[in-house]
Amino acid sequence: MSTGTLYDKVWDLHTVRTLPTGQTQLFVGLHLIHEVTSPQAFGMLRERDLQVAFPDRTYATADHIIPTAELARPFGDRQAETMMQALETNTQSHDITFFDPDSGAQGIVHVVGPEQGLTQPGMTIVCGDSHTSTHGAFGAIGFGIGTSQIRDVLATQCIAMNKQQVRRIEVTGALGEGVYAKDIILKIIAQLGVEGGIGYVYEYGGPAIEALEMDGRMSICNMSIEGGARAGYVNPDATTFDYLKGRKYAPSGAAWDRALDYWRSIRSDADATYDDVVTIDGSAIEPMVTWGITPGQGLGISERVPAPDTLPPSKQAVARQALDHMDLEPGQSMQGVPIDVAFLGSCTNARISDLREAARLLQQTEGTVADGVRALVVPGSQGVKQQAEDEGLDAIFRRAGFEWRGAGCSMCLGMNEDQLQGRELCASSSNRNFIGRQGSKDGRTVLMSPAMVVAAAIHGTITDVRTLL
Amino acid sequence: MEKTIRGKVFVVGDNIDTDQIIPAEFLSYNPADPDERNYFGMHAMSGLPSDQSGLPDGGVAFTPEGGFTSEFAVIVAGRNFGCGSSREHAPLAIAEAGCHAVVAESYARICYRNSINGGYLWPLEATDRIIDKIRTGDEVALDVDEAELRDLTTGETFSLKPLGDAADIIEAGGVLDYARRAGMLAD
Numbered sequence: 001m002s003t004g005t006l007y008d009k010v011w012d013l014h015t016v017r018t019l020p021t022g023q024t025q026l027f028v029g030l031h032l033i034h035e036v037t038s039p040q041a042f043g044m045l046r047e048r049d050l051q052v053a054f055p056d057r058t059y060a061t062a063d064h065i066i067p068t069a070e071l072a073r074p075f076g077d078r079q080a081e082t083m084m085q086a087l088e089t090n091t092q093s094h095d096i097t098f099f100d101p102d103s104g105a106q107g108i109v110h111v112v113g114p115e116q117g118l119t120q121p122g123m124t125i126v127c128g129d130s131h132t133s134t135h136g137a138f139g140a141i142g143f144g145i146g147t148s149q150i151r152d153v154l155a156t157q158c159i160a161m162n163k164q165q166v167r168r169i170e171v172t173g174a175l176g177e178g179v180y181a182k183d184i185i186l187k188i189i190a191q192l193g194v195e196g197g198i199g200y201v202y203e204y205g206g207p208a209i210e211a212l213e214m215d216g217r218m219s220i221c222n223m224s225i226e227g228g229a230r231a232g233y234v235n236p237d238a239t240t241f242d243y244l245k246g247r248k249y250a251p252s253g254a255a256w257d258r259a260l261d262y263w264r265s266i267r268s269d270a271d272a273t274y275d276d277v278v279t280i281d282g283s284a285i286e287p288m289v290t291w292g293i294t295p296g297q298g299l300g301i302s303e304r305v306p307a308p309d310t311l312p313p314s315k316q317a318v319a320r321q322a323l324d325h326m327d328l329e330p331g332q333s334m335q336g337v338p339i340d341v342a343f344l345g346s347c348t349n350a351r352i353s354d355l356r357e358a359a360r361l362l363q364q365t366e367g368t369v370a371d372g373v374r375a376l377v378v379p380g381s382q383g384v385k386q387q388a389e390d391e392g393l394d395a396i397f398r399r400a401g402f403e404w405r406g407a408g409c410s411m412c413l414g415m416n417e418d419q420l421q422g423r424e425l426c427a428s429s430s431n432r433n434f435i436g437r438q439g440s441k442d443g444r445t446v447l448m449s450p451a452m453v454v455a456a457a458i459h460g461t462i463t464d465v466r467t468l469l
Numbered sequence: 470m471e472k473t474i475r476g477k478v479f480v481v482g483d484n485i486d487t488d489q490i491i492p493a494e495f496l497s498y499n500p501a502d503p504d505e506r507n508y509f510g511m512h513a514m515s516g517l518p519s520d521q522s523g524l525p526d527g528g529v530a531f532t533p534e535g536g537f538t539s540e541f542a543v544i545v546a547g548r549n550f551g552c553g554s555s556r557e558h559a560p561l562a563i564a565e566a567g568c569h570a571v572v573a574e575s576y577a578r579i580c581y582r583n584s585i586n587g588g589y590l591w592p593l594e595a596t597d598r599i600i601d602k603i604r605t606g607d608e609v610a611l612d613v614d615e616a617e618l619r620d621l622t623t624g625e626t627f628s629l630k631p632l633g634d635a636a637d638i639i640e641a642g643g644v645l646d647y648a649r650r651a652g653m654l655a656d
Binding site for chain 2: 019020021022036037039040043044048064065077079080082083086128129130132143144145146147148149151152155160194195198199225228230294314317318321325413414415432434435436437439441
């Protein structure tokens with residue numbers, strides 16, 4: 001087992017006791033909730049006449065079902081309206097802070113938590129959403145839970161868990177131009193596989209990770225779950241502390257100094273031991289795209305779509321299924337594949353630095369969205385949206401032909417009106433290319449960085465963004 | 470929950486994500502409302518592409534069109550069953566359809582834990598790749614205590630990994646009832 005890692009330290013500091021099942025009862029520092037996975041948990045509390053143990057450690061927002069075009073109430077979708085009302089009632093009756101659309105702070109739960117300064121190093125953070133791994137970017141242990149566990153956390157602020165192993169993923173070197181955090185994580189998942197992380201927590205480190213700003217670190221930790229790892233983290237450093245300083249829920253004054261001492265103390269020790277170590281050469285990573293139906297089916301943009309019979313036996317069946325669904329041929333390049341939709345959004349890549357880089361590319365190239373392509377930008381939060389508008393980014397997107405939307409999960413999973421139609425192919429900055437994920441069972445998703453989404457939108461085909469730089 | 474199950478088997482492949490088990494469009498049904506809860510059974514496994522729905526031939530609906538329950542008692546799956554979204558509606562939907570056991574080569578962790586914590590179904594792990602050796606529609610007998618799946622149609626027997634302590638949680642009906650039974654929670 002690992003010793004001296006951030007994971008070991010945070011785990012030990014939050015351990016209440018060992019349960020008869022052998023699991024650990026772990027105290028939860030921060031519980032984030034949203035409208036889709038929480039109503040039933042509150043229902044179960046009511047059934048058993050239980051209260052929320054720590055309302056001040058529980059924060060809510062609405063993201064999955066929220067319309068991004070028209071926010072007038074009641075929502076056009078009756079079931080969305082019902083879920084929204086349930087969240088309003090539940091947060092009011094249990095005295096839980098709700099970042100609702102009128103607060104100016106609503107957005108995707110994994111964008112809002114960090115932005116508000118709620119997400120801090122050394123915390124345990126849970127949410128009924130698999131992408132809770134995002135919060136690991138701050139040196140927190142964040143992981144997704146199911147609805148019965150939401151109930152447990154609401155009632156007790158604790159969770160029963162088995163300790164995982166720790167795999168250190170060292171990314172060396174410096175990223176090339178046109179290569180981003182998203183490319184690093186797509187490369188990692190392509191290399192280690194979508195089930196490679198089962199039973200592990202990933203610790204990301206090395207020069208290429210340390211050089212990233214917080215937004216990039218969040219993109220990487222966000223997709224840990226796509227590699228099978230329930231959590232992933234980066235050790236906190238000056239970049240982390242600079243990001244947090246002055247945010248609404250971050251400590252201040254003497255509490256800030258105490259927090260800094262704690263945050264520094266939970267970093268992995270220099271002589272920490274890991275259950276596994278993987279090294280990846282960051283300078284060799286190209287812009288990545290997926291060619292298939294799992295996030296592990298990714299390749300560098302200059303590579304070719306593989307022939308299924310050249311793959312390990314365990315990957316052949318899903319590769320055949322992928323080629324069939326995506327309508328691709330072995331040996332084909334992904335460059336030049338026509339797109340129908342360009343989606344810039346999601347908890348992976350809808351933060352301010354993602355939008356800035358996308359807008360910078362549009363300005364630099366004076367590009368506009370290609371004929372026949374529907375392109376939309378969905379900011380990760382109202383805060384991101386406001387910031388972008390203050391910087392004039394919305395005008396750049398609009399001029400180029402992008403729709404400029406409100407904050408939410410939107411077309412990442414198509415629970416609101418933003419969905420693919422029929423066989424449409426989407427160049428997407430989101431995290432999952434599962435069949436049906438974006439709202440159409442026949443729809444096709446190609447995952448990539450926001451910059452690559454812009455390149456695809458301009459050309460109408462999948463394009464190596466480096467040719468635009 | 471019954472620890473011996475007999476009935477028909479439904480076979481699926483690797484990396485069955487929770488969007489395939491219950492597509493996001495159906496998450497707006499409220500599981501706490503008994504009438505709406507039925508719809509999870511109706512749409513369980515409905516996100517599978519037709520050719521992957523009931524291997525080896527495909528084209529088999531897990532729940533018949535317009536119905537609320539499935540004729541299948543056991544799902545047999547490949548690796549990484551339940552990957553993707555943390556939605557607990559996934560094991561809930563399978564259970565609502567009347568199916569209370571999955572035998573997979575491996576599970577994504579969140580789905581595995583959800584299956585146990587909510588007491589929805591037995592998430593059993595095979596010791597071998599069995600999706601190529603068993604056909605959708607075969608009659609099977611599952612014994613949780615013996616950790617054994619028998620294909621009564623072909624006569625072949627597959628050994629499974631013992632569930633261990635997780636079995637006690639499922640038997641209690643979920644982790645809260647387990648905790649209460651173990652005296653860890655006040656009544």
